[in-house]
Amino acid sequence: MVNRECGVFFSTYAADMRLFPLPLTRWTMVGIAGLGFVVFPLVASDYFLNIANLVCIAAVGAIGLNLLVGYTGQISVGHGAFIAAGAYAGALVVTRAGLPFWIALPFGGLMAAVVGAFFGIPSLRIKGLYLAIATLAAQFIIEWLIIHIEWISGGAESTVTVPKAAIGPWVLDTLLEQYFLNLIVLSLAIVFAMNLVRSPIGRAFIAIRDRDVAAEVIGVNLFRYKLLAFAVSSFYAGVTGILYALYLGAANYEQFDIATSIDFLAMIIIGGLGSILGSVFGAFFITVLPMALRVAVDGAVTAALFLFPAANISHVVQSMTAVKLILFGGLIIVFLIVEPEGLNKLWRNIKDYFRVWPYSY
């Protein structure tokens, strides 16, 4: 956080290109990891562990979507469908083939990647809004396939019950154990994504985002990299799906509908497009916002009933829940207008402030 570049000099390219060039940043990372892995689990109750779990799982998917939308500039409104594809693929591997979850995770991811790449094919011909709506088609088609192919859905309920993750005899069935699993996966996801975007592949992605025609002219293979972006993004989505399935104990496609896709889009826009850290912030924000609003509304109901004892409590509650929707929409709009670059920018502002603190100029 407190990045003092002063007095740090690099004498090799390798040193200059390290993920965290500054010694202090590295220590900060160790500190954050310590907070996440040691301090938080020690103090948090089940309620907060559950929220942390949901945030970790969502963050993996948000990073994936950001790689596609924020880094490669291809809009996708079908992320929910890719999550569902991964969830079912992983769930089937666990239940049918009886394989452990650590095989199901990459397998489900790969399956989702294949599906995602397939639905990414139109991106070669179309872009912008046309592409966004073409990916919306993925949502409808995948949902339909899941419901109607019994081999996938396992019967009329379209729900595959998944046993809890287990390493040998050790079953991860408490929220705390699941938290460690989710946090480790999230850490891996962050590290992989950070390295990906500073690799040649990542630079190709960014070139495509900035101007795909220009990128093609300088020799970026659009076909390969666009599909790769869809595949990587969907891999992340697939992993999110299996994490959800393991966490909830079931893969059920109704949990991954259009609203899910839109929530993920909201995460990366609010977090900051083209920012890995921003995706995590965004996942936190969008997961916690409804909960925070509910808390606020509960408070408002109490206050309203105190002030107007004659009011019918059912009607007060009903009105206040409607206010929740208005606040949710309003906050998103205000956020978009006030902070175009998202939470990540906010974070950078804070960082920049402390960079020269206390000798600001």
Add this chain to the structure above:
Amino acid sequence: MKGSKWLVTVVASIAGLLAFTLIGAPVADGQSKEPIRFGIMYDQTGPTSVWGVPIVAGARDYTRLVNKKGGINGHPIEWVEHEMGYKVPTAIEGYERFKAAKVVAFWAWGTPIIYALWERATTDKIPATTPGFGRADAADGERYRYVFPMAASYWSQAGAGVKFIMDQWKKEGKTGKPKIAFLYWDNPAGREPFPILEKLQKQEGFQFKSWAVPTPGLEMSAQVQDIVRRYRADWVITHIWSKAPAISIKEFKRLGFPMNRVVSFVWGAAEHDMIAAGWDVAEGYYGMQFAGVGADYPVHREIAQMYKEEGKTPPKEMFEISVGYNRGMLWVGVMIEAARLALDKYGWPLDGAKLQKGFEMIDGVRGLEGVAPQLKITPKDHEGGGYVQIFQTRGGKIVPATDWFHGYRDVVLEAVYATKEGKK
């Protein structure tokens, strides 16, 4: 930077509010005995909001009535309320709140949500109720110990629907077998009745064909046209919800199909569906109910009296959407009944495991005479018999057309217990 300051304020205040609620736990209001807490999870902003409003209103009024009369053996009932907008992550958050608040039972609102929560509920030993929806095979109480799909699952509704049609067919003195069309919502909940319907078709020998209504269910002219003009069905069973029931009523009317040949499952037969379609258009329409309809039962008079004493008027839902309002009373009524039974037998303090036993002793719901169906829950049968009552829309009112009954219980139960050894 100006914008950022604003944002910092918002983020900080949200964090503060969050901390506030978690620390500021519910304060007891001077009651002599400790309260019994129920987890009330519902949706008033999502796709099921049209049900969420009347159901919660009914449940709240009935809870207040019970509290006014001294609660459950002197223990007041306290709600831990959670509006979750039909979103699974928010619902799980609600469940964890319930767990932290030590609720003894909770509503799991909606099919995806019971799928996401039943395992946790079983591990934590907190009974979940899913009246009128949820997985039908959860009626098997030995397998799903903490799930109570009370009143009537979709399987029981299918049995009852077919029985009603066969009875009517005989009553009208027709020969041969009826041609039945099934119009269903194309998702897991909508497809759930299939095993029962297919089995009954084999057993009873009627003609049967089905039509799907995909989400969002706003338009079904092709399906209805097919049913009326090509298949020429004698009877139609519909299993659709949201806006779809009203739309189907209008479509059938437009194609001249007699409305008294349509039977709807429980989520397509409320006053709001008739209002949306127009009462005169829906004249004759049959619908299944797992709670009484109307505001003429004794309990309604008591609630009206309670409001009068408070100097207020009862909510309009009580009269206008009595289907939802009464279901809300039933939903919370069975929890109260279970708590009462558990308290009588095992005494204070109550917990989820005791309440689970309480649920399994339910035989009728005291205090909700008329509103509640015949309901006898046993450790083996968590559904309580699968009774429904069929009502008909007549003259701007929903009036009873049959008594409480269940159809082909043997077939339904066979399916419930078959899944245990079956392929799943």
Add this chain to the structure above:
Amino acid sequence: MRFLLDELPFFLELLVSGLLIGMMYALVALGFVLIYKASQAINFAQGEFVMFGGFVVAASMRYHGLSLVLSLALGFGAMVVIGLLMERLVLRPLTGRGVIAIIMATIGLASILKGLLLLIWGPLSVNIPLPIREEPVEIFTLLVKLVAVVGAIISLVFLAGFSFLFLRSRLGIALRAVADNQTVAQLMGIDVRHYFALTWVTAGVVATIGGVMWGNMIGADVHTALIGLKVFPVVILGGLTSVPGAVLGGLIVGAVENLAAGYIDPFVGGGTKDFVPYILMILALMVRPYGFFGEQVIERV
């Protein structure tokens, strides 16, 4: 041959009702296209516009006992205000931002409109009584819904009106100039903001009419907004920037939907109605990336 003859009336009926429904989709899609054409803004809240406009009319009639004409006027008024506010408070600050920012802002608006409706009137569905007969009309043994016919006629009237507006009037020329190149239009002395506001207002009015027609067919409540999902294949097929394209897209989607429900559903176990238009849309996009009538964009580095 015998089979075909038996099948023909049913086929025709499906087709006709599909086409009519398609025109009703077009009614919703028109507002969407209008906004996109003028300002390149994508209105994900189109369904909510239709819902809100229709509901204001419905609520005025049912809850406040106003006449249809007065209610319509109120509905138009409400949507004009919302359109203006949207343009002024949300889209103007977002000018020049990416596609996704605008998508997200309109999704936020959708949530606000839903919340407003629930807050003011609650979730109950309201029927909009129109002086149109509920019973079907038989034309050459085909049963046809009168509402849908009226809806189709309104769609056509709008199509003609907008075509005239865009091609002939001074206003239309200005609008086309704005759509073509904002900077140049501004240099030519066209008040771009004024025209943006005008399109949002027009879209609001069209949405209200769509809302009333759909409200009569399916009842008005928050779920009416889901009709917005049907708009996407319609506008993409027709081309995002074309008014006649929206009508053509509507016709195709309506017909294909109905025929799929009639002829594909029985073989695959139902439910194809919803996604067949999307598949068709993807296939069409592979051949014509800008829809049937959409403006081709020539890219240069």
